[in-house]
Amino acid sequence: MDGRRHSVDLPISKTLIALRRVRSLRDPDTNSLSRLSNFVDNLNWEIDSTNEIVLEQVNNCIEPNNLGLFRHSDGGFVNWETYHAQNTHKHKSGLCKKTNESGLLLPNLAAVCENKSSNEVCCNNYNDLPCTMPTRDYMEGVGSCTEPMDLFIDPHGQDHNGFKRRSNRRKHYKPSKVVGGDIVSCVSSPCLSLSDASFGGSSGRTPLYENKNIDNQETDYDGCGTGSCWSSTPRFQEIGISKHYGNETTPFSESPRCLSQKFRPKSFDELVGQNMVSKSLLSTVYSQKITSFYLFHGPSGTGKTSAARLFAAALNCLSLEKKKPCGDCQECTLFFAGRSRDVKEVDSVSMNQAEHLRYLIKNAMLPPVSSSFKVFIIDECQLMHGSTWSTLLSCIQEVSRHIIFIMITPDLSKLSRGVIPMSQRFQFLKISEADIVQRLEKICSEEGFDYDQVALEIISTRSNGSLRDAEMTLEQLSLLGKRINMSLTYEIIGIVSDEELLELLAMALSSDTSNTVKRARELMRSRIDPMQLISQLANLIMDILAGKFQDDASEVKRQFFERHTSEAELQQLNNALKILSETEKQLRSSKNQTTWLTVALLQLSSAPSFNPSDSSLCVRSEQPRVSADESLKHLLLSQCHHNNGCESEILKDKVALELIWSRSMELYKSVSLSNFLKRHGNLASVCFHQGFAVVELEFQHPNHVSKAEKSWKLIASALQAALGCNVEIRICHSDNPKTKKSSFRLFSCARGNKRLSNKNRTKFSENINDASDGGPHSLHTCQRKEAERMIRNSDGNALSIDFSGQEPCQQPCCCFPQRVKHHKKIRSLDTCTTSETDNNLALPVSEMTSSKTCSCTCVIRGLCKRFTCCSGVERQKNDSKVHCWKSPMYPLKKAWQLRLWQQGA
Numbered sequence: 040m041d042g043r044r045h046s047v048d049l050p051i052s053k054t055l056i057a058l059r060r061v062r063s064l065r066d067p068d069t070n071s072l073s074r075l076s077n078f079v080d081n082l083n084w085e086i087d088s089t090n091e092i093v094l095e096q097v098n099n100c101i102e103p104n105n106l107g108l109f110r111h112s113d114g115g116f117v118n119w120e121t122y123h124a125q126n127t128h129k130h131k132s133g134l135c136k137k138t139n140e141s142g143l144l145l146p147n148l149a150a151v152c153e154n155k156s157s158n159e160v161c162c163n164n165y166n167d168l169p170c171t172m173p174t175r176d177y178m179e180g181v182g183s184c185t186e187p188m189d190l191f192i193d194p195h196g197q198d199h200n201g202f203k204r205r206s207n208r209r210k211h212y213k214p215s216k217v218v219g220g221d222i223v224s225c226v227s228s229p230c231l232s233l234s235d236a237s238f239g240g241s242s243g244r245t246p247l248y249e250n251k252n253i254d255n256q257e258t259d260y261d262g263c264g265t266g267s268c269w270s271s272t273p274r275f276q277e278i279g280i281s282k283h284y285g286n287e288t289t290p291f292s293e294s295p296r297c298l299s300q301k302f303r304p305k306s307f308d309e310l311v312g313q314n315m316v317s318k319s320l321l322s323t324v325y326s327q328k329i330t331s332f333y334l335f336h337g338p339s340g341t342g343k344t345s346a347a348r349l350f351a352a353a354l355n356c357l358s359l360e361k362k363k364p365c366g367d368c369q370e371c372t373l374f375f376a377g378r379s380r381d382v383k384e385v386d387s388v389s390m391n392q393a394e395h396l397r398y399l400i401k402n403a404m405l406p407p408v409s410s411s412f413k414v415f416i417i418d419e420c421q422l423m424h425g426s427t428w429s430t431l432l433s434c435i436q437e438v439s440r441h442i443i444f445i446m447i448t449p450d451l452s453k454l455s456r457g458v459i460p461m462s463q464r465f466q467f468l469k470i471s472e473a474d475i476v477q478r479l480e481k482i483c484s485e486e487g488f489d490y491d492q493v494a495l496e497i498i499s500t501r502s503n504g505s506l507r508d509a510e511m512t513l514e515q516l517s518l519l520g521k522r523i524n525m526s527l528t529y530e531i532i533g534i535v536s537d538e539e540l541l542e543l544l545a546m547a548l549s550s551d552t553s554n555t556v557k558r559a560r561e562l563m564r565s566r567i568d569p570m571q572l573i574s575q576l577a578n579l580i581m582d583i584l585a586g587k588f589q590d591d592a593s594e595v596k597r598q599f600f601e602r603h604t605s606e607a608e609l610q611q612l613n614n615a616l617k618i619l620s621e622t623e624k625q626l627r628s629s630k631n632q633t634t635w636l637t638v639a640l641l642q643l644s645s646a647p648s649f650n651p652s653d654s655s656l657c658v659r660s661e662q663p664r665v666s667a668d669e670s671l672k673h674l675l676l677s678q679c680h681h682n683n684g685c686e687s688e689i690l691k692d693k694v695a696l697e698l699i700w701s702r703s704m705e706l707y708k709s710v711s712l713s714n715f716l717k718r719h720g721n722l723a724s725v726c727f728h729q730g731f732a733v734v735e736l737e738f739q740h741p742n743h744v745s746k747a748e749k750s751w752k753l754i755a756s757a758l759q760a761a762l763g764c765n766v767e768i769r770i771c772h773s774d775n776p777k778t779k780k781s782s783f784r785l786f787s788c789a790r791g792n793k794r795l796s797n798k799n800r801t802k803f804s805e806n807i808n809d810a811s812d813g814g815p816h817s818l819h820t821c822q823r824k825e826a827e828r829m830i831r832n833s834d835g836n837a838l839s840i841d842f843s844g845q846e847p848c849q850q851p852c853c854c855f856p857q858r859v860k861h862h863k864k865i866r867s868l869d870t871c872t873t874s875e876t877d878n879n880l881a882l883p884v885s886e887m888t889s890s891k892t893c894s895c896t897c898v899i900r901g902l903c904k905r906f907t908c909c910s911g912v913e914r915q916k917n918d919s920k921v922h923c924w925k926s927p928m929y930p931l932k933k934a935w936q937l938r939l940w941q942q943g944a
């Protein structure tokens with residue numbers, strides 16, 4: 040061979056070398072090539088005058104035994120004529136394609152490659168080839184030759200080995216290009232494609248069939264010897280498939296471990312709520328109009344897998360009666376005992392592994408063991424990769440009509456478009472509440488559970504059309520060992536009753552801030568998930584809007600509905616729905632869902648025209664109304680992290696900061712400023728300190744910093760409105776954190792430079808910041824008190840400091856001794872006049888003052904630093920100027936002026 044190698048093209052020599060290597064040519068006993076070395080050595084190859092490559096088999100190359108006889112399929116020996124006649128006949132009749140006997144179809148080695156190019160090789164006269172490997176001993180390492188090449192063909196007709204598919208069923212495989220010896224090897228012997236040897240190495244491809252399994256298969260071989268006879272085919276369970284399908288299961292194989300397993304439907308009659316699907320599947324079975332690929336889709340827990348199993352059982356059921364699956368015949372018995380060898384459930388994720396897929400396909404190629412159909416159920420098929428799909432689909436096209444794939448997915452849209460048209464689709468619908476209740480009742484009575492009907496109704500309502508979910512909830516409740524009643528059900532499902540929800544809703548709509556907050560927190564702390572609460576609330580509101588409670592048995596519901604029938608109230612509920620839907624989106628990305636849901640609840644009252652006095656459910660309907668912004672502020676404070684002992688609270692929650700930032704954006708009149716801030720600015724943190732907020736803004740570029748500084752007043756005003764308290768802003772450059780401290784510009788709200796010298800102001804603010812950062816410096820007692828008592832106008836300017844009842848600081852280090860004197864002039868609540876206030880203030884301080892009943896120590900109620908102490912209603916009534924706090928329409932000062940102007944008019 041070595042000598043000849045030089046005389047032919049490299050690919051050809053490689054072919055022959057590979058041919059020698061292939062396991063199928065090895066002696067099965069010794070695994071050596073000795074037995075067939077003659078065969079290979081007898082090959083004659085030549086390049087003829089037209090440059091065609093001619094391979095010739097000398098002496099017909101079939102190795103006779105010592106007596107010159109050839110081994111026959113039955114193990115005996117025959118002479119060549121007999122052997123050739125038998126095998127040629129087999130081959131021509133096509134039977135040999137099905138059998139292992141003729142699985143290795145070596146080409147007629149005298150075939151002339153048609154192709155003119157010496158680099159391209161193809162095999163001709165395939166039909167006339169004798170089965171040159173007549174005994175099954177020689178077939179070691181080769182699977183059944185059931186058109187193995189097809190397995191490599193993708194839907195576009197390009198097989199995975201670079202072969203073009205031909206329409207002729209008996210394929211003439213032709214390599215598009217001989218790339219290397221390996222591919223040529225495949226061509227030289229069609230059956231080499233099944234061998235490890237032929238696909239290993241440089242091609243990097245793995246064969247679908249692996250010899251080791253076929254070896255197992257051979258061991259069990261006891262058929263009649265013809266490929267068309269299924270009984271001759273090795274049983275696919277016995278070829279080690281389950282070893283390789285890590286997640287393959289046989290339906291009904293386990294003794295039931297839970298209610299839903301125990302009550303899995305065993306006939307189509309038991310399949311609840313899917314009548315149309317049941318009918319169609321049954322008529323498919325009876326009419327025997329069966330296709331290879333079914334697709335079941337629909338929501339989770341609605342019976343898709345159960346139906347797939349029933350369908351598989353019905354297809355194989357031997358009963359001649361109408362009811363299929365009968366449950367009694369041999370096939371049904373095997374199936375329901377979990378011992379069916381022809382129905383397999385396959386895990387879709389594992390199918391993405393080439394090895395598993397290969398085994399699946401290999402099995403799909405083998406006929407059923409005992410049943411009429413071999414059924415593969417692949418659940419969650421949307422998890423299969425595109426390549427897995429294309430291999431499977433091409434397999435589906437090729438497999439016999441006795442193989443059926445049932446794919447299951449909850450979401451059809453996740454499948455690639457090419458898949459859907461190829462399938463027979465069945466849509467599963469959500470199961471109605473009534474059907475679920477009925478099924479639960481049946482389970483309860485069969486299992487002897489003690490139950491209240493209303494509890495089952497609650498379970499069914501909350502299971503969202505999924506019978507499996509309902510059954511699981513029922514099982515959980517039953518495990519408690521108590522009577523399954525309403526309260527237990529609410530508790531275990533983690534929902535609140537409609538009555539509780541209505542109470543909460545009424546509080547929220549009537550601006551009963553403190554009770555709303557209290558109740559919402561209580562509910563969420565004890566049992567309900569905020570996402571669940573929000574969805575329940577939204578559903579409840581929709582029910583009210585749809586008039587569902589009109590004739591409700593529950594008194595509370597009916598009353599609520601009757602009270603909320605006016606146009607304005609319905610509008611308010613509509614708005615509430617909008618707020619809830621926005622909040623739901625926000626909650627998904629928030630870590631602090633409880634807080635933001637409570638904020639949303641407080642905002643429900645900002646919707647117009649709700650008359651709290653109407654609601655008897657509202658526990659404290661006489662409670663004052665507080666604006667949404669006030670509520671937000673309140674919530675923000677509760678959400679802040681307390682800094683140890685510094686009385687400052689830092690808000691760093693991203694969602695919260697974004698909310699504040701976007702809210703402030705809405706308040707800018709200047710679109711360009713708003714756009715500039717949106718694009719370049721970022722709200723880094725908010726530190727609340729005794730009623731005012733230190734807001735830190737970051738900008739990427741120093742130029743942006745200076746630009747923002749120019750508009751600091753507007754920024755501060757907007758932030759004040761958004762936060763509902765006085766602010767002090769820090770504008771800093773965010774690129775270099777090290778220089779951040781030095782580069783930030785502090786705009787203490789004390790624009791009144793008259794009151795605070797630059798130096799002192801900076802010191803004051805830095806101290807605040809140090810304190811808020813938890814830094815080593817804390818405010819001097821006197822300074823902190825000043826900060827606590829600083830009163831600022833809506834522009835953020837420091838107006839005064841309330842020192843009532845306070846002794847001026849005597850400490851020499853105190854930086855504010857002079858101002859004490861100055862502020863003393865305006866500290867009194869009643870005597871404060873316009874002239875004594877900052878000139879920039881649009882209103883006399885006294886006018887901003889609200890009720891004298893306030894118990895807090897602040898001087899000006901309208902700007903009360905203790906958010907909880909003031910009554911919003913009183914403020915609203917008595918001090919209409921505070922209106923500007925609530926106006927989202929105008930920048931603060933403008934709103935204020937507008938109000939003044941209106942009053943003057």
Ligand SMILES: Nc1ncnc2c1ncn2[C@@H]1O[C@H](COP(=O)(O)OP(=O)(O)OP(=O)(O)O)[C@@H](O)[C@H]1O
Nearest residue numbers: 299302303310311339340341342343344345506507
């Ligand atoms: N239509 C139904 N009729 C009777 N039982 C059902 C039905 N749907 C669900 N079940 C119950 O729920 C269990 C699970 O159902 P199944 O696995 O068939 O649902 P599925 O739609 O395939 O769900 P998934 O998509 O989550 O796999 C069953 O064992 C059965 O107890």
Ligand SMILES: [Zn+2]
Nearest residue numbers: 356365368371
């Ligand atoms: Zn049956």
